[in-house]
Every structure is written in C-alpha cells, then in structure tokens.
Amino acid sequence: MVFEITILGSSSATPTNNRHHTAQYLQIDDNYILIDCGEGTQSQLRRYDIKLNRIDHIFISHLHGDHYLGLVGLISSMHLNGRKDKLHIYGPVGLAEIITIQLKYSDTRLVYNIQFHEIETDKIYTILDNASITVETIPLNHRINCAGFLFKEKPKRRRIIKDKLPENFSLQNISKLKRGLDIVDEDGHLLYKNELYTLDPKKNRSYAYCSDTCYSDTVIERVHMVDILYHEATFLQDLKNRAIDTYHTTALEAGQIAQLAKVRKLIIGHFSSRYKDLTLLLNETKTAFENTELAIEGTKFIIEE
Template sequence: MTFQVTILGSGSALPQPGRHFSSQLLTAGHECFLIDCGEGTQYRLLEQKFRPSRLRAIFISHLHGDHYFGLFGLLNTLSLGKRTEELYLFGPKGLGDILTEVFRHSSTRLSYPLHYHDLDADNPGPIWSTPTLTIHTLTLRHRVPCTGFVFREKSRARRIIKEKITLDMTYEHMRLLKEGQDVYDKEGKLLYTYEEYTLAPPKPRSYAYCSDTAYLPDLVPYLQDVDLLYHEATFLDDLTERANKTFHSTAAQAARIAEQSNIGKLLIGHLSSRYLDSDASLLEARSVFPNTFMAAEGVTFEIAAQ
C-alpha cells in the first residue's frame, strides 16, 4: 500500500517566490487527505495533477491565515465540480462559524455533505479512523490553539505462504492463520501453526505533522518511533529568543525533538521569509539529527513498508 506525503506548501506567514503557504497531501492506499490548506492550495494540487475530488478529509491545525485561507476556494471548487461524496473536515473551534458566515454572505450551497468536527487542542487523542489509518491529535504550543496530527497505519493480517497451501486447508483455517492462531482439528490435534504457514505483516507505518509550535519536549512521548515527522523550523538557533516570543521553533530545536523521539526521518519547513534559501536551516538541523530533509514544494516523501 502506498503511504506518502507530498509537500504542497512549506512557507510561513509572508508570501515568498518559490515557497507557498502550508499544505500537505497525505496518500494512504486509495485514501487521500489534506493537511492544512494555505492560500493557493488548490493550484498546488492542480500542479501535482491531483484531482481534488479524491480528497476524503481535510485537517486544519490552527486559525492563522497561512494555514487555512485556501479552504474557502477549495470547498467551493469541489461544489462547482458537482461533488456528491461526503467530505470530512477537522479543525479548531471557530472554523465552523467562519465557514458558515462565508457561505452565507456568498450564497454558497455545497453540492456535497460537509461533516465538520471541532478539535480541542487542549485534549489530544484519537479523532477518526478509516479502513487504513487511525488519526490522533497532539497539543502544540502556539499563540492560538494549535493541533498536531499523527497518522498511523492499521496493522494488517499475516500473509499466507502460497506454496504451503494444501487442498484440505479451508477458508476458516486460513482466516485463523492470518489472525496469528494455530489450527487444530475437532480432536485437538495440531494441523497448522501460524509461524510455519504465514509471514508477519509489514510493520505499520506512521506520519506526524507538527505545525506552528514553540519548542515542546512534551511531544516526545507521543512521537516515539514515528517513521516520518514534519516539524516547523521557522528560525535558526541564533534567533531562539525571537522563536520563544513568537511561539515558533528553531531548526536545531526541531532536530532535538526528532532525536529524542527516535523517529526515522525529519522534514523541516515553515522557514521565516528572512531566509532566502534553506541551506543554513538544513545544515543546523542535520548537525543534531542527520536524517533531516527540507519539506520543499512539490517533493513527495515515501514511507516504505518494512
């Protein structure tokens, strides 16, 4: 199953050539999810030759414009395209009221059911489950309530070794083996052991998205062993005081979170517009956590099955 993240936008509050406002596309098998929706996101989706109608859900981290001002246009475009399939939207308290006012004043009536769910940034935990994923929230520390997200692949069944299938092996036998159970006959005689007839499933994969946040070591227990982590890195370490005042992180701080969490790979982004390129940020983060990469526009990061 495909499990990948495509960076649509990784900029911060001010527009800058080559950097777009925050947005990411997460694909898990046939399910597609949008994480944040900064201004112009629907154009970024078109550039990726992705049909927005494939989206199943949208997750908004907080109500700063660079993370959700593209939402109104995208929702309207889906309606103009005559979407009928329901869409799920998860966001901070207040977003539902904003959407209601925008739709009321623009006389917008969506062609599809939009299921909106308020997120309580102070009470993290599971918020949704799909056939392939579970989604949990994280409490981030920013100037407004801000939520992070962890997407975890559900465990899959064990795999039958085709070469070991026998003519007298029934569907029920194979079902039990896939569930990791040995198979016995009616007299209690052992017929098949799951260890001999099946292979362990791939390790469930995971992705965590930590939007705007001050350096927050409290996140570490919730990020343990995540395969891929996105963490904002607005400033360099010489501006730590500035980062503290604005409730943002430095590249080195993002890397320390990654190191302490024993993650597989770190993506950094949301760089301040004062940095014309990302070289210094990447170098600073890699000095702490070598397996760090820039969340650059248009790049897709695949989380491989193990």
C-alpha cells in the same frame, strides 16, 4: 499499499516567490488527506496533478491564516466540480463558523455535504478511526489553539506463505492463519502450526505532522519512533528569542526533538520568508539529527512497507 506525503507549501506568515503557505497531501492506502490549506493550495494541488474531489478528509492545525485561508476556495471549487461525496473537515473551534459564514454571504448552497469535526487541541485523543488508519491529536504550544496530527496504519494481519498451503485449503482456515491462530481438528489436535505457514505482518507505518509550535516535551513523547516527523523550523537558532516571542521552533530545536524522539526521518518546513537559502536551516538541523530533509514544494516522501 501506498503511504506518500506530497509537500504543497512550506512558507510561514507570508508566502515568497517560490514558497506557498503550508499544505500537504497525504495518501495512505485509499485515504486521501489534506493537511492544512494555506492560500494557493488548490492551485498547488492542480500543479502536482492531485484531483481535488479525491480528498475525503481535511485536517486544519489552527486558525492562523497561513494554515487555512485556502479552504473556502477549495470547498467552492469542489462544489463547482460537482462533488458528490461527503467531505470531513477537522479543525479547532471557530473553523466551522468561519466557513459557514463565508458560504452564507456568497449564497453558496453546496451540492455536497461537509461534516465538521471540532477538535480539542489541548487533548490527546483519536479523531479518526477507520478500517485502515487512525488519526490522533498532538497538542502543540502556539499562540492560539493548535494541534498536530499523528497518522498511523492499523496493525496488519500475518502474511500467508502460499507455496506451503495444501490444495483446497479453506478460506475460513486462511482467515484463521492470517489472524495468528493455529488450525486444529475437532478434538483439538494441532493440524497446521501458524508459524510454519505465515510470515510476520508488515509494519504499521506512521507519520507525525507538527506545525506550529515552540519546543515542546509533549511533542517528543507523542512522536516517539514515528517513521517520518514533519516539524516546523521557522528560524535559525540565532533568532531563538524571536522564536520564543512568536511561539515557533528553531531549526536546531527541530533536530533535537527528532533525535530525542528517535524518529526515522525528519522533514523541516514553515520557513520564515527571510531565508532565501534554506540549506542554512537544513545544515543547522543536521547538527542534531542527520536524516533531515527540507519540505520543498512538489517533493514526495514515501514510507516503504
């Protein structure tokens, strides 16, 4: 089962020569997800060979331009490509209105349907729940309404040890074993003890996406022990005052959050365009949390089963 994050952009505010605005592509099993959609995202998707029409869910954290100005372009290209499947877009109040008005005045009548899901950014709740994953909000502390997203695999079933099963073991009994039940006869006598025929389920992987926000205790609670945390790190600690004024986080603070939340790995991004050498940010974060990597465009982060 795939669990893979591809970084498409990691620049805050203004793009640079080699850094695009924020966007990430996330595949979990057969869920194809785009997180934020800054300017240039559809070009980035093409550059990294990701089929636009495969995307079925788009999550927009907030309505600062560096997180969604590529959205109407992507929607239009999906239309021109003859998309058929419904597209689900999750975002704060105002997003549906903005997109609808752009389509209206270009007289674009989409050949597919969009379903907008307005999210309440100050509330913790589940916004998507399907057969394999859940997506929950992470309220963030930013200048405007802003939410991060917590992607989690659903609990998995126990794994059958095939070599140990007798021949012609019924599908019904296999299903029972996978659900953790023992097999008993009509009189309730034990026939097959579950733990002798199954292994523990594979773990439920998780990914937390947090951009943009200032340092927040809520985030620390919400991302406790996730496999990977993506957290913004817009400035170095020497610009802490600037970070406070603009509701952003410093590289050191991002590391402290990861350390306090006991996450397995931290990815930092949303870098200010003033930084040409990102190792400065990386090194500062690593003073608080060693297992940190930079959100470099084109990098894939895989969470193993």
